[in-house]
Amino acid sequence: xxxxxxxxxxxxxxxxxxxxxxxxxxxxxxxxxxxxxxxxxxxxxxxxxxxxxxxxxxxxxxxxxxxxxxxxxxxxxxxxxxxxxxxxxxxxxxxxxxxxxxxxxxxxxxxxxxxxxxxxxxxxxxxxxxxxxxxxxxxxxxxxxxxxxxxxxxxxxxxxxxxxxxxxxxxxxxxxxxxxxxxxxxxxxxxxxxxxxxxxxxxxxxxxxxxxxxxxxxxxxxxxxxxxxxxxxxxxxxxxxxxxxxxxxxxxxxxxxxxxxxxxxxxxxxxxxxxxxxxxxxxxxxxxxxxxxxxxxxxxxxxxxxxxxxxxxxxxxxxxxx
Numbered sequence: 595x596x597x598x599x600x601x602x603x604x605x606x607x608x609x610x611x612x613x614x615x616x617x618x619x620x621x622x623x624x625x626x627x628x629x630x631x632x633x634x635x636x637x638x639x640x641x642x643x644x645x646x647x648x649x650x651x652x653x654x655x656x657x658x659x660x661x662x663x664x665x666x667x668x669x670x671x672x673x674x675x676x677x678x679x680x681x682x683x684x685x686x687x688x689x690x691x692x693x694x695x696x697x698x699x700x701x702x703x704x705x706x707x708x709x710x711x712x713x714x715x716x717x718x719x720x721x722x723x724x725x726x727x728x729x730x731x732x733x734x735x736x737x738x739x740x741x742x743x744x745x746x747x748x749x750x751x752x753x754x755x756x757x758x759x760x761x762x763x764x765x766x767x768x769x770x771x772x773x774x775x776x777x778x779x780x781x782x783x784x785x786x787x788x789x790x791x792x793x794x795x796x797x798x799x800x801x802x803x804x805x806x807x808x809x810x811x812x813x814x815x816x817x818x819x820x821x822x823x824x825x826x827x828x829x830x831x832x833x834x835x836x837x838x839x840x841x842x843x844x845x846x847x848x849x850x851x852x853x854x855x856x857x858x859x860x861x862x863x864x865x866x867x868x869x870x871x872x873x874x875x876x877x878x879x880x881x882x883x884x885x886x887x888x889x890x891x892x893x894x895x896x897x898x899x900x901x902x903x904x905x906x907x908x909x910x911x912x913x914x915x916x
Contacts, residue, residue: 608628632796642710693773793867
């Protein structure tokens with residue numbers, strides 16, 4: 595099946611691309627990695643003004659959605675520009691609050707999330723919450739209880755220095771309900787979209803570099819072996835794209851196989867982004883490892899997103915079991 599964005603969706607992605615290109619996101623990512631959240635929070639508010647976070651929130655709570663296709667398109671752009679922050683976790687919290695029986699927490703938090711006035715994160719599938727030190731609220735799930743933490747432990751870095759992890763501590767239950775699996779699916783879906791965007795950025799940057807770098811008086815992009823590596827990376831990403839939008843359509847329709855489609859998209863997008871990162875590193879050489887070189891920001895993110903919200907083996911098992 596062929597998935598194409600309509601004119602309005604395409605213009606939305608172009609708007610995000612222009613906004614993020616002008617925002618110098620690499621500088622915001624580096625500041626975020628060092629614990630300075632100011633530039634990242636300013637970028638977060640600008641994204642919220644375009645409606646990015648409202649896409650996961652229903653109109654009942656001052657949102658625009660849920661609109662999975664538009665959300666996928668937006669998160670691909672966020673990945674392409676390596677935007678820092680608990681992006682997938684914000685989507686998961688938004689879905690979880692809307693699915694719980696108690697409407698009180700939803701009324702309190704969702705309008706603030708949609709407008710960008712609140713940044714939230716979630717520990718759901720593991721003991722650590724992403725960017726707990728930057729978030730206005732840290733949620734974690736105990737059995738079927740959604741708990742609002744009253745603090746967090748020491749901050750640890752991950753494979754991506756901009757993904758800072760901390761264990762939520764304390765807190766009281768704010769709501770109860772068996773909606774955890776659905777929230778995890780949406781987080782995996784948003785992570786797959788980010789991974790696809792990261793992979794596309796890596797491929798674009800590596801193609802540009804291969805046209806510029808020369809060996810023996812010839813651009814390395816003219817060598818057959820390099821062409822094959824780049825082609826393999828791009829083909830992998832293009833195979834991931836229809837799986838991502840297929841999952842978006844399944845989510846929008848409330849299809850019973852949406853969870854399986856999300857798992858397939860997560861595998862394809864995560865693995866293709868990781869392959870693009872390996873290709874980028876190989877063709878750039880030692881400079882790709884250099885922290886001062888922007889490419890390293892995307893390589894680290896591709897590596898981290900590959901296992902976030904579902905490792906490749908876990909997602910493959912879900913597809914096979916379905």
